[in-house]
Amino acid sequence: AQTVTQSQPEMSVQEAETVTLSCTYDTSESDYYLFWYKQPPSRQMILVIRQEAYKQQNATENRFSVNFQKAAKSFSLKISDSQLGDAAMYFCAYRSAQGGADGLTFGKGTHLIIQP
Amino acid sequence: AAGVIQSPRHLIKEKRETATLKCYPIPRHDTVYWYQQGPGQDPQFLISFYEKMQSDKGSIPDRFSAQQFSDYHSELNMSSLELGDSALYFCASSLRQGAEQFPAKTQYFGPGTRLLVL
Numbered sequence: 470a471q472t473v474t475q476s477q478p479e480m481s482v483q484e485a486e487t488v489t490l491s492c493t494y495d496t497s498e499s500d501y502y503l504f505w506y507k508q509p510p511s512r513q514m515i516l517v518i519r520q521e522a523y524k525q526q527n528a529t530e531n532r533f534s535v536n537f538q539k540a541a542k543s544f545s546l547k548i549s550d551s552q553l554g555d556a557a558m559y560f561c562a563y564r565s566a567q568g569g570a571d572g573l574t575f576g577k578g579t580h581l582i583i584q585p
Numbered sequence: 586a587a588g589v590i591q592s593p594r595h596l597i598k599e600k601r602e603t604a605t606l607k608c609y610p611i612p613r614h615d616t617v618y619w620y621q622q623g624p625g626q627d628p629q630f631l632i633s634f635y636e637k638m639q640s641d642k643g644s645i646p647d648r649f650s651a652q653q654f655s656d657y658h659s660e661l662n663m664s665s666l667e668l669g670d671s672a673l674y675f676c677a678s679s680l681r682q683g684a685e686q687f688p689a690k691t692q693y694f695g696p697g698t699r700l701l702v703l
Contacts, residue, residue, distance in 0.1 A: 512697060513697070514694035516691065560627055564692075571618060571630075574630070575629075
């Protein structure tokens with residue numbers, strides 16, 4: 470079974486600064502997907518960014534980018550120019566590429582605080 | 586763009602009662618997933634359906650069942666409710682093969698149903 474570990478229960482960053490959230494995972498599979506989801510106080514789960522394991526290029530979405538290190542099984546999220554609206558719980562998630570293995574496995578989450 | 590719709594948004598039940606949660610996926614999405622998120626917890630995968638057939642099964646209790654209908658909406662049926670079933674229940678949907686707006690196997694979540702069991 471796959472496991473996802475987020476070692477930072479809480480992170481704090483000044484507005485307009487850059488912050489990196491860590492995520493490591495354990496799997497014996499070679500093909501899979503990785504995601505970061507954001508959960509603000511409304512508790513809606515919002516997709517931030519996705520990465521396919523076979524792609525070496527790191528995914529980017531505007532101010533959000535990842536550092537995907539497949540050999541190290543590491544998938545960190547970098548948020549540039551942090552904004553107050555970025556304050557939320559961030560979950561790292563893993564999904565197998567195998568057919569019939571649909572469910573996401575989530576880490577415990579990192580609570581991101583933005584200091585004005 | 587249309588999103589995943591869940592109903593009801595809030596539900597209060599007594600112990601031992603039953604509850605039915607409904608999910609309407611994003612139009613043309615072929616896969617539906619159910620998750621349970623307890624207070625202060627990460628979401629736990631319960632079950633998924635692809636083209637109306639059960640696709641994957643997670644930690645769904647035997648007291649719960651689910652199905653996907655011909656119009657692709659899904660229902661999660663919960664019986665003999667326990668206090669510990671109080672949680673936020675998410676439905677998500679995805680496209681198995683993917684399309685321009687929706688990359689393959691990327692799950693988009695609904696707003697959730699908050700279930701409180703008293």
